Amino acid sequence: EAEVAQSPRYKITEKSQAVAFWCDPISGHATLYWYRQILGQGPELLVQFQDESVVDDSQLPKDRFSAERLKGVDSTLKIQPAELGDSAMYLCASSLGGLALGGELFFGEGSRLTVL
Amino acid sequence: EDQVTQSPEALRLQEGESSSLNCSYTVSGLRGLFWYRQDPGKGPEFLFTLYSAGEEKEKERLKATLTKKESFLHITAPKPEDSATYLCAVTGNYGGSQGNLIFGKGTKLSVKP
Numbered sequence: 001e002a003e004v005a006q007s008p009r010y011k012i013t014e015k016s017q018a019v020a021f022w023c024d025p026i027s028g029h030a031t032l033y034w035y036r037q038i039l040g041q042g043p044e045l046l047v048q049f050q051d052e053s054v055v056d057d058s059q060l061p062k063d064r065f066s067a068e069r070l071k072g073v074d075s076t077l078k079i080q081p082a083e084l085g086d087s088a089m090y091l092c093a094s095s096l097g098g099l100a101l102g103g104e105l106f107f108g109e110g111s112r113l114t115v116l
Numbered sequence: 117e118d119q120v121t122q123s124p125e126a127l128r129l130q131e132g133e134s135s136s137l138n139c140s141y142t143v144s145g146l147r148g149l150f151w152y153r154q155d156p157g158k159g160p161e162f163l164f165t166l167y168s169a170g171e172e173k174e175k176e177r178l179k180a181t182l183t184k185k186e187s188f189l190h191i192t193a194p195k196p197e198d199s200a201t202y203l204c205a206v207t208g209n210y211g212g213s214q215g216n217l218i219f220g221k222g223t224k225l226s227v228k229p
Binding site: 004006040041042043044045048055056091093104105106107108109110112 | 158161205215219220
């Protein structure tokens with residue numbers, strides 16, 4: 001069964017350091033999402049890609065977060081510098097046609113970030 | 117503002133004790149309501165999508181229903197392996213929920229043998 005791959009699964013870093021997360025969506029899925037989930041809360045959208053283009057990054061803290069999907073396949077989310085409040089699970093999801101076309105989102109297992 | 121509220125926050129059941137989880141939503145033009153299951157330390161796993169009031173979907177011991185204001189996830193004769201957090205999410209036709217999922221905080225279900 002096809003899956004969304006994410007790495008690393010766990011990352012511990014000190015504040016002010018740079019961190020990066022990688023996501024490989026299900027093959028053929030044009031829409032890719034990065035969500036952040038704080039413990040005890042539901043996931044919240046950070047950025048959405050359609051192929052290589054950003055569709056929505058209105059909730060991405062652009063002073064420290066960046067995301068790219070250069071070839072329209074895999075994607076990288078970067079945080080620089082990390083702050084204590086960034087400790088969370090970072091989830092990648094993909095969709096064949098996107099929610100606007102009635103598709104479902106399939107999530108990866110997530111990358112758990114702890115900032116000390 | 118688009119919003120999803122789930123209740124209860126936590127639910128403890130004995131094996132075989134049926135119950136329901138509630139998801140109340142406010143969204144500008146509902147396009148779809150989604151149920152996901154999330155195990156500790158894992159990503160959400162897709163369960164159901166409901167699109168219109170009156171729609172029902174079933175999967176094993178789970179049945180999801182939808183009205184114009186809320187959705188229920190009914191769990192019949194649960195087993196310990198059904199223990200997880202169940203997340204509800206909506207996507208709408210307008211505003212912040214368009215093309216995006218707005219999630220509730222989830223209901224943490226524990227089923228004791």
